[in-house]
Structure formats: structure tokens, C-alpha cells
Amino acid sequence: GAVVSQHPSRVICKSGTSVKIECRSLDFQATTMFWYRQFPKQSLMLMATSNEGSKATYEQGVEKDKFLINHASLTLSTLTVTSAHPEDSSFYICSARTSGLSYNEQFFGPGTRLTVL
Amino acid sequence: AQKVTQAQTEISVVEKEDVTLDCVYETRDTTYYLFWYKQPPSGELVFLIRRNSFDEQNEISGRYSWNFQKSTSSFNFTITASQVVDSAVYFCALSQGGSEKLVFGKGTKLTVNP
Numbered sequence: 001g002a003v004v005s006q007h008p009s010r011v012i013c014k015s016g017t018s019v020k021i022e023c024r025s026l027d028f029q030a031t032t033m034f035w036y037r038q039f040p041k042q043s044l045m046l047m048a049t050s051n052e053g054s055k056a057t058y059e060q061g062v063e064k065d066k067f068l069i070n071h072a073s074l075t076l077s078t079l080t081v082t083s084a085h086p087e088d089s090s091f092y093i094c095s096a097r098t099s100g101l102s103y104n105e106q107f108f109g110p111g112t113r114l115t116v117l
Numbered sequence: 118a119q120k121v122t123q124a125q126t127e128i129s130v131v132e133k134e135d136v137t138l139d140c141v142y143e144t145r146d147t148t149y150y151l152f153w154y155k156q157p158p159s160g161e162l163v164f165l166i167r168r169n170s171f172d173e174q175n176e177i178s179g180r181y182s183w184n185f186q187k188s189t190s191s192f193n194f195t196i197t198a199s200q201v202v203d204s205a206v207y208f209c210a211l212s213q214g215g216s217e218k219l220v221f222g223k224g225t226k227l228t229v230n231p
Contacts, residue, residue: 032217043208043223044162091160097217106219108154108162 002028004096006109013084014117021079021112023094029074030096034106035067038091050077084116119144121211123222130199131230138194138225140209146170148214151185151192156224157205165207168192170214199229 003026013019023033032051036044048064050056050071058064066088068080077096081088091113095106120143130136142151153165166176168185176183180197196203209222 034217034219041226043221044219045221046218049217093160093162095219105164105167106217108164110159110161113160 002026002096002098002107004030004094004107004109006092006094006112008112009110010113010115012115012117015085016083018080018082019084019114021081021092021094021114023077023079023096023109025075025096025098025107028096028098028107030077030098031074032097033071033077034095034097035069035077035079036093036095038093038111040091044093047079081114084114086116089114089116119149119211119213119220121209121220121222123207123209123225125225126223127226127228129228129230132201133198134229135195135197136199136227136229138196138207138209138227140192140194140222142190142192142209142211144211144213146213146215150212150214152210152212152219153183153192153194154208154210155205156208162208165194196227199227201229201231203227204229 005024007022035047038044047062048056048058050069052071052074056069071077093111095108097106122141149170151168155163182195184193206224206226208224210219212219
């Protein structure tokens, strides 16, 4: 199956710093990538949808100025958490899909665990 | 609006027992897709199955089986002869035919004890 990687897998940062998380599709071109956030013992919540070359679409309640998403190529999307605070500590998961599929399948990355001190 | 309900928050069984994880969904669309994912402690989501709304056939894959019932809007997942390695959080998810968005249930944490 299609492989999606995320980097870094874990990051610890101080409050107020910015953190960038990369999501890459390794063996296919991802026309659309999704970013999810999962708080401990909770479900995955979609944060935003990004299409290559266009602005991301954010879900209600997600601050676009705080969570910057860039989908500059068909294999890479980045999520930057700006001025991170302890409440941003979470598990961030990306997924990717390619056009041409007859069904809605997303391939998930392994996730990035962010801890803000 | 779409919604996925996994009423069982946690289930604990002893190895070799059969266990069924419930999933009830809500959608107004006639075309939609249902999914099950496994999330082991490592955190990575493992895709288990996808089913579209026009295919109500039940599916069996090894020790796993799925029962899709449109009449009750349910898509239940059964693990037969459970094993310790089945311990994980299992998520049921739904997407509408015209949308790429996945809506996840809250997950069921399954613990299989030796």
C-alpha cells in the first residue's frame, strides 16, 4: 500500500516556540493531505484539508494563524504550530490521498507527538 | 450531519474469546464509506477495512469479520479467538461520497489478557 511518513516522530519544545511537522507521501502523489489532532484517549479530529498549490481549508474552531499549513508539492505538506503552548501538546497525524481513486481512501502517517513545556 | 458512535469505551477479554466492537453511524447521504482502523500503542493508524454504502455483504478476513446492516445503520466488527496482539484502540469512521473528510468515532479500547 501507499506509504506516508511524518517527521519528526516526537518533539519537545518550550512554550512560545514554533514547531514544524512534515508529512510526505513516499510512493504516490498526494493531491490532498489532511491534518488531524488527537488528544490523549480521544478520537482524531480533523484540523484542516490541504490541496497542493492552494490554501488549506480549516475546520471550525481551528486557528489558521496558529496552525500554518503549506502543501507546496504533491509529496509534501507541512504543519507549523506557531507560538506553541502546553495546550497544543497532542498527537498530530497526517493523511494523504491521491486523485483518481473511486473511493475515499486516506493513507495515514505514523503521527508526531508534540509536547510543549 | 455525519456522526459515528462507538458506545463501548473499553472492553477487556481473555485470550481466545470472541469480541464484537459496535459502530453506529448517522448520515443523510445515500453514498458513503465506512472504515475501521486499529491504533496500537505506537499510535500509527492501521487500515482494516473500507465498505461502501452499496455493498452490504459481510466480510471475513482471517479472524476478523464485519457486519454491515443499513437497516440499523451499524457496521460492527468481530474478532474471533482474540489474541494479546489485538490489544489496541479501534476506530470506526465514516465519509460521505462527495466529501473527502473522515469522521471518526471516539474509539473502543480493547484489551486482550493472556
